[in-house]
Amino acid sequence: MATLAPPADATLEREAEAWMTDPYGHFGHHNTRIHSLPRAEVEAVQLVAINKRLDERRGQIKVLEKLADAQGITCVGTLDAIAPLLMPHDIYKSYPVSLLARNKFDQLTTWLSRLTRHDPTGVDVSQCVSIDSWLTKLRDETPLDVATSSGSTGTCSFFPKSKADYRVSVEGLRVQLAQEFGTDPRPGDIDDPIHAIVPLYRDGHASTGAFPKYIREVFCKGDDSKLHTAFNFKISSDLMWLAARLRAAAARGDASKVDVPLSLLARREEWEQAQREMPIRQMEFITRMVRELRGERVFAMGTSNMFYAVAKKGLEEGVTASFSPDSVLMGGGGAKGVPLPDDVEEVICRFFGFERMTSGYGMTEMNSHSVRCEHDHYHMLPWVTVFQLDLGSGQPLPRSGVQTGRAAFFDMTQDSTWGGLVTGDLVTIDWDNDCRCGRTSVALRKSISRVSDSQGGDDKISCAATPAAQAEALDFLTGL
């Protein structure tokens, strides 16, 4: 289904090149300008960028080549035509789990190499005996900083993000969070070192530990004393994987059947103790920050649930924070299963003394976080093309009217991977009306849910086991 690319336009080409390589610099780190571009112009640049990326990456990323060959796509004439080449997020966990259980990191490296343009196969991983040692080695010797995450099935996914990807991602946070929309940035918004409060780990390969080193660069401008983390050590991806495997094994009725290396199983108590102590230590950490950083401009990033617990306890004890008013707090994590209390925003704001908190919508597989505006929309950055796919057919829904569908994205800023991703999230967009906040960028409604939660009608009963039934049973049992 080869389609002719639109005729080359030198201006668009230059624009696309700039958006792909240095998006924030190109717009002078100006949040308002970034979110005020006319939609038609944005889409024209996106189309050019998609074709450029496809042309470049298909020779670099094996899996993309295979997919593009199978679909017979060499270039596209419309945004929607690229949909067949957007990759399901599951591809990043499509390795056999026994490779991990048996420490076959050479084979895992080969598998990973088919998903990125930064070839890691030259790295000698023969001495690696854990996920942590493997990923540290790759981080030391290649442009990659592979991101891990564990899903409900207990499989660890490996997303071959690069260090450049992380930098773009954190830069986007600073630009969008430090500046108020509708105004020009003040010099300090872009260049001043800002205190960063991250109630998580200082280092790690999972999202709970991966960001601080880049936050240190982008927010703290390299000043280590301005980076505040609750746990000043590296979160172990091996332990996180162990925990996920234990949960999955217990759900199947035999917690002794855990397919992880024995050396890792021996560290179970270490993990469980850390988990037990975590809420108390986070509470202590925030309390200390409130005391030590009084009057300072801070950027705080964590899960809304955690901030809520801290704020609630603080208010009960009569404590409130008094950071500088231009501080920002970003919560998150509400969309993925854990329900948030109704008064979450009110309690957090009252404790921290901010007029409003914000939250972001993003994922490991993208460089671009969407920040929620005061009208409860997550605004997409112009370098990310949004697709909504029909749940049944997988075909793109029209970019008009109000549509609800499976979210898929093409992120043209991706340095390491292809950039096209199909998610498990269900999103709603009003394509015809701009958001009342003034941003012209594509706006996702606040209510984002998992596609898997929306499937199946009421009350259908089957004798065949489904993971959902099991997960529900497990939630029920552990909730007792």
Added chain:
Amino acid sequence: MTIRPISYAVLRGQVIESDLVEFGGRGGDVTFLAPDPAMIADRLPLASPRLMEDLYELTFEQILDYLGELGSRLDVRRNDYMHEARDHSYATAPTTKPIMDAFFEHIEPMFDRERIRRMVDFNIGVPYLEGWVEKPINGSKVAIRAYGARALHIVAGNGPVLGALTVLRGAVTRSDTIIKVPSNDPFTTGAIARTMVDMEPDHPITRHLAVAYWRGGDEALEAKLYQPHNIEKICAWGGFASVKHVTKYIQPGIELISLDPKRSASIVGGEGLATDELIEECANRIAVDVGANNQTACANCRMVYVMCGTDEAGVDKLKQLGRRTYEAMLRLPQALSTTPKRYDPDLKSQVDTLRLSEDFYTVIGGEKGEGAVIVSHTPDRVEFWEYLADRTVNLIPVDTLDEVLEVVDAYTQTVGIFPESLREVVRHKGALHGGQRFVALGYAFNGPGLVGPQDGIEPMRRLVKWIISEEPLPEKKPFWECGDEDIALVA
């Protein structure tokens, strides 16, 4: 305006079709009408277990007469209710028209009186239902009899035979039966019950059956109904999906018989692939267990562990088995298996993803939603193994039997075995790991029918109340004639 089908409530000899409200429709499902549950709640339960006495005026033979007569009236060609139920069920059922037609075709033979007698005798023993079965033991004459109970059944809807089976089980055990029909089969059981009303509205078996639809979790109804003064047993298929609403009502006086959700896997020994003929036979066997009823049941095979070894030669052989299995699946008769009604898009996306991972997996078929065979190249099942459905099977190479047993767990129902030489060890070790039913590969749906244990329990034996009556034999010395030294309270 389209006419929406009705899920009739049939309460103790009366067909209810008033106060209709709308149900279903979620996620693009068909909507249907059913009597407002609030209006019928009081008439669902039997007021007192005492009122079951009329069932004991019937002999077992008379019960068989009734069921035999009912069966002869359930022929879908001559019974308008069944005909209508079948036509409406095409839309609600998870399977396709040819498979549903075959299901309805075989409801009548389920009521064959000799078949029922064999089933009852095998599961409970007819004498226990007909009277007291006496046996001397430890100086006493002990008599045991199985009594019916007031039971509520939350049945699964992946096949329309499950409602019929529940009606049968209730009748032969002299139970009072309430059936909550599921939204994926809201019509069939009502059609059977309506036939019973036409046949003999005042017969005790007709009067001890209540069939209705309400949304699982309807608090107003369930809080009222699920009380020990209304029911003694709840038999729930589908495990948590159906019992999640029930558990809060479980208390002393209500017993839960839970037929948990299950899945099934098979084991093939290396010698099963020794010749070309054996590979072909093995492929046919796998295809049947995967494809039957389009893999909607718990007994359907979803993974096959093959002891062909994990070296290149072993994996090559497995790929060959995979291709033959795929071909055999496409050859299955329409009454047994067809292209699935709707191929789960999430599953399709997962299967398509593995096509890109050709180092580790070979995917055969699946491009047109017809079903697929996924051959693993390592001893790993696919990451989404719990989602395998719509005629999708994963063949996995292993070196030893122990690797297979590692994945047999409490959710494993049927284990298909080939060749038979593996049976002794597989069924013994498999049972310890959690497996519950061991069959010859290819016979998961071609066995004795639903007799004997199911999911590790015996539902029919648990549906009855086992009552004991004890009399002293003449040699038993009464306590009032004993001195301290003779008194022995031995449990």
